[in-house]
Amino acid sequence: MEEPEPGRGLRFFTWEEIGQRNGGGPPPQERWLVIERKVYDISRFYRRHPGGARVISHYAGQDATDPFIAFHLDKTLVRKYMRPLLIGELAPDQPSFEPSKNKKLVEDFRELRAAVEKMGLLNPNRTFFILYLCHILVLDVAAWLTIWYFGASTVPFLFSAVLLGTVQTQAGWLQHDFGHLSVFSKSRWNHWVHKFVIGHLKGAPASWWNHLHFQHHAKPNCFQKDPDIKMHPSFFALGRILSVELGVQKKKFMPYNHQHKYFFFIGPPALVPLYFQWYIFYFVVQRKQWVDLAWMMTFYIRFFLTYLPLLGVTGILGLHLLVRFIESNWFVWVTQMNHIPMHIDYDKNMDWFSTQLQATCNVHQSLFNDWFSGHLNFQIEHHLFPTMPRHNYWKVAPLVKSLCAKHGIEYQCKPLLTAFADIVHSLKDSGELWLDAYLHK
Numbered sequence: 001m002e003e004p005e006p007g008r009g010l011r012f013f014t015w016e017e018i019g020q021r022n023g024g025g026p027p028p029q030e031r032w033l034v035i036e037r038k039v040y041d042i043s044r045f046y047r048r049h050p051g052g053a054r055v056i057s058h059y060a061g062q063d064a065t066d067p068f069i070a071f072h073l074d075k076t077l078v079r080k081y082m083r084p085l086l087i088g089e090l091a092p093d094q095p096s097f098e099p100s101k102n103k104k105l106v107e108d109f110r111e112l113r114a115a116v117e118k119m120g121l122l123n124p125n126r127t128f129f130i131l132y133l134c135h136i137l138v139l140d141v142a143a144w145l146t147i148w149y150f151g152a153s154t155v156p157f158l159f160s161a162v163l164l165g166t167v168q169t170q171a172g173w174l175q176h177d178f179g180h181l182s183v184f185s186k187s188r189w190n191h192w193v194h195k196f197v198i199g200h201l202k203g204a205p206a207s208w209w210n211h212l213h214f215q216h217h218a219k220p221n222c223f224q225k226d227p228d229i230k231m232h233p234s235f236f237a238l239g240r241i242l243s244v245e246l247g248v249q250k251k252k253f254m255p256y257n258h259q260h261k262y263f264f265f266i267g268p269p270a271l272v273p274l275y276f277q278w279y280i281f282y283f284v285v286q287r288k289q290w291v292d293l294a295w296m297m298t299f300y301i302r303f304f305l306t307y308l309p310l311l312g313v314t315g316i317l318g319l320h321l322l323v324r325f326i327e328s329n330w331f332v333w334v335t336q337m338n339h340i341p342m343h344i345d346y347d348k349n350m351d352w353f354s355t356q357l358q359a360t361c362n363v364h365q366s367l368f369n370d371w372f373s374g375h376l377n378f379q380i381e382h383h384l385f386p387t388m389p390r391h392n393y394w395k396v397a398p399l400v401k402s403l404c405a406k407h408g409i410e411y412q413c414k415p416l417l418t419a420f421a422d423i424v425h426s427l428k429d430s431g432e433l434w435l436d437a438y439l440h441k
Helices: 015-020 053-057 065-071 075-085 103-118 126-150 154-179 187-201 206-218 240-248 256-266 271-286 290-336 352-359 367-373 376-384 390-407 416-440
Strands: 032-035 038-041 086-090
Touching: 015 032, 032 065, 038 075, 053 206, 065 075, 065 103, 065 206, 065 352, 075 086, 103 352, 103 390, 126 154, 126 187, 126 290, 154 187, 154 206, 154 290, 187 206, 187 290, 206 271, 206 290, 240 416, 256 416, 271 290, 290 416, 352 376, 367 376, 367 416, 376 390
Parallel strands: none
Antiparallel strands: 032 038, 038 086
16 A cells, blocks of 8 residues: 655545545546545546546546556556555545445455456466467458459459458457457557557557547446447437436437437448548547557558559449448447447446446357457456456356346346347337427426
8 A cells, every 4th residue: 555755644535525526616626536545636647647537537536446456457556656646545434435335245346356366367368369360360361362363343342341341340359358458467568469450450549449448448338428328419319317318408419219210320330431430530630649640551551552453442442441331330239239228327426346237238158259249248247357358258257147146236148139139129218218208398
């Protein structure tokens, strides 16, 4: 445990005092948080936080012990950098986390976390990831060889596009592993390879992914904190609570009662080719992420140099658009099946275990489902232990189920096609709730 710097007296704080320093209200908008009973003032530091300003700010005024443990590999090193931020600790009569949280559940989860570490389930099998990368590279080469050998007629063109769409999606799952620090024991090694996989193999910036994805994990399905549900209310009305709220406020940005229909047009087919494709360039330029931009350009240079002689300008642009279309459909269905049908609301500052369980669900395990979803069919385990290598999810799943059963928490697991259908059903339900509130409340 850290101690305050010499000359700085040890101060004691109550949860009421800490809760008021949540970054809201009039200036100076202080931001404090608690980790292992220690109180830290991040009011100036949060903008320099390596994981992003927003993700740490989402825990201002709250206990951040569990997310701190979940996200960081070398906690001893991080604590050294935290020492100047230390301003005191919780008063002796104060509980270690907010009184509103389930004390027994928090303690049981922390025991589970300790057991997971002792069992070695956070240790990666690097052979798994090497073979995974190799299968992506083989598919990438096979796509080029298909057009080179068979020509650019319709069938080989489409077959090559399917192979490249698979490459892009599978590389997306692999960069997700490195982004979560799941492959190497050193954070910087994961960051280096992450830039290669997402930058050179996919043409996207690591900084953009980090900025969005860590916020999602910190506060999943929490409106105004999770960027993955930012399409509410501009395009969709999400969740029962938020949809009714929108209707009561008489807000109508889209015909939400038809959103389960137009989702098929502006959701899966459009997200990557019509939004991500241009926004990632805006992001890196606006934030001056020149290293990421350089990595991205190596992807486009390689893609155009290898396919331009075979397809010409029109053909290569058509191929690129088709590949992004395939990737987009695959990506959206897989990533949304675990979250959109689940509970969506404002941040209620619940304990880590409850926060993740109410926002996530699983899909049945099979070799195909594991491969198709990049093991995101184990979304519950992934959210509880974000740095855990994915090949260990199935090992910890029974322990998580047992903890859920002990505390009466639902552990949802469903077939793949049911999970896809639940996205549409949930959109239909929330759209009808919005319409009823809009017309009658």
